[in-house]
Amino acid sequence: MIEGSARRSEIIRQLSVSEKPISASNFAKQFGVSRQIVVGDIALMRASGEEIIATARGYLLEESKSKEGLLSKIAVQHGPEGTRKELELIVQHGGEIVDVIVDHPIYGELVGGLHLKTSKDIDAFIKTYEGSQVALLSQLTGGIHLHTIRYEKETQLEEIKQALLEAGILYQSE
Known part of the structure; x- marks a missing residue:
C-alpha cells in the first residue's frame, strides 16, 4: 500500500499520461485503499491547485485535455x-x-x-x-x-x- 503523498503523486502521474478518465474505484483497487480515500486524495489535490476534472466515468487532468477549439x-x-x-x-x-x-x-x-x-x-x-x-x-x-x-x-x-x-x-x- 502506497502512503498518502506518494499515492497522490502517482495519481497525478497516471492522469497526466491517460487520455481516458480513471475511476476512483480503479485507483482504490490499484493502491489497496478504499474508494473514499481516493476521493479524499482528489479533493486534497484539487484544493492545492491541481486541475482535476471529475466526470461520470472518472477523473481527468485538465492539462491532458486538448484546449483547442x-x-x-x-x-x-x-x-x-x-x-x-x-x-x-x-x-x-x-x-x-x-x-x-x-x-x-x-x-x-x-x-x-x-x-x-x-x-x-x-x-x-x-x-x-x-x-x-x-x-x-x-x-x-x-x-x-x-x-x-x-x-x-x-x-x-x-x-x-x-x-x-x-x-x-x-x-x-x-
Whole structure:
C-alpha cells in the first residue's frame, strides 16, 4: 500500500499520461485503499491547485485535455427520454459536450463535467445513468439546462443548433 503523498503523486502521474478518465474505484483497487480515500486524495489535490476534472466515468487532468477549439454555451430543454438524442446530435455535428449547467433556486449555478466526444462516451454515460437511482441535473429545472460545447468551426455550432431546433430540443423563450 502506497502512503498518502506518494499515492497522490502517482495519481497525478497516471492522469497526466491517460487520455481516458480513471475511476476512483480503479485507483482504490490499484493502491489497496478504499474508494473514499481516493476521493479524499482528489479533493486534497484539487484544493492545492491541481486541475482535476471529475466526470461520470472518472477523473481527468485538465492539462491532458486538448484546449483547442471554440467554446459556446447552448440552452436546451427536454425530459430524461430526450437525453440520448440531444447528446448524439451534438456529437454527430462535431461537438464535444464539456459540461451540463443548471440554475438551482437555492445553490445557484450547478455544473457537472461530462466531456463526451464520441458515441461510445454517450453509451457509457447513458448506461451509468440508467443503472443508477440518480436524477439528471436537468430534472431539477424542468428540463431546462445549458451545455458548454467545444467545436472546431463556427459552422459546426450552427449545425448543432439547427439539429437541436429541428428535434425540438433547443430552448426557445416563449
